[in-house]
Each structure stands twice: as structure tokens, then as C-alpha cells.
Amino acid sequence: MESFSQAGMADITMLLLIFFLLTSNFIIQNGLPVNVPKAEAGTPTDSEQYLTVIVTENNEIFVNQVQIREEDLVGTLNANKGDLQKVVIRADEKARHGVVTAVMSAAASLDLRVAIATEQPEEDTSSGN
Numbered sequence: 001m002e003s004f005s006q007a008g009m010a011d012i013t014m015l016l017l018i019f020f021l022l023t024s025n026f027i028i029q030n031g032l033p034v035n036v037p038k039a040e041a042g043t044p045t046d047s048e049q050y051l052t053v054i055v056t057e058n059n060e061i062f063v064n065q066v067q068i069r070e071e072d073l074v075g076t077l078n079a080n081k082g083d084l085q086k087v088v089i090r091a092d093e094k095a096r097h098g099v100v101t102a103v104m105s106a107a108a109s110l111d112l113r114v115a116i117a118t119e120q121p122e123e124d125t126s127s128g129n
Helices: 007-023 070-081 097-109
Strands: 051-055 061-063 066-068 086-091 113-116
Touching: 051 070, 051 097, 061 070, 066 070, 070 097, 086 097, 097 113
Parallel strands: 051 086, 086 113
Antiparallel strands: 051 061, 061 066
16 A cells, blocks of 8 residues: 655645735725724624724725715615624714714615724823822
8 A cells, every 4th residue: 555745735735825825805904094082881892793984084984995985885885785784983083973974874774783983091000199
């Protein structure tokens, strides 16, 4: 009975791993600089998948890192939602309230749950001497 070397199989496995790592699309949620507002109350987002909509300081709207017009919100959200049931809005604290409301309205019209991204305020750790 002949046996073959396992070294060749390990080489092929390593090459496939490198190939898939280099050709994969990595999703970066913080690709656009957005200063989300601070909030003490709230619950962390669970591991459930969600669609992220970013509203910048200049009231620009991004879905999946692609800038869209406010008029195209419903169509773009519908095209990108797939099986997702939740939209997380990362709005800059200086963004106009009307733009954020338009995003919320578009998501609601598609029966998507809406969450607003916030950050917890930093606690003052200095001693009060």
C-alpha cells in the first residue's frame, strides 16, 4: 500500500487560506468619522445582524459606505436589507434632526426596527482632592 506525503496538502490548504483572506471584503463600521452623541441609558446592541446607516455632520447619508440622496432612502434600504430586521443609525451629534427623522421614517416604512447608536460618557476617574 502506497502512502503520500501530507506536506503537499498542508501547502494547498495554506495557499487557499491566503487566497480567501486576500480576496475577502472586510466590513468596517467606523469607515466614516462620526461623533455619535453620548447617552447614559441604553442597552448594547446584541450580536444580531443589522444594516448601518450613517448620517455625517454635513447631513450626508451613507448606506453600506455608499453615499445616497435622501429621496433614495426607501429604495436603497429595501435593496440592502435582505433578511435583516434592524437598522442602526450612526448619526453625528451635529447632524440635522430632520435628516435622522427621514432615515427613521424610511426604515419604519419597511417594517425595520430602528436603533440609534450612542456612546457612553467617559466617567471621571480623577479623585476630588
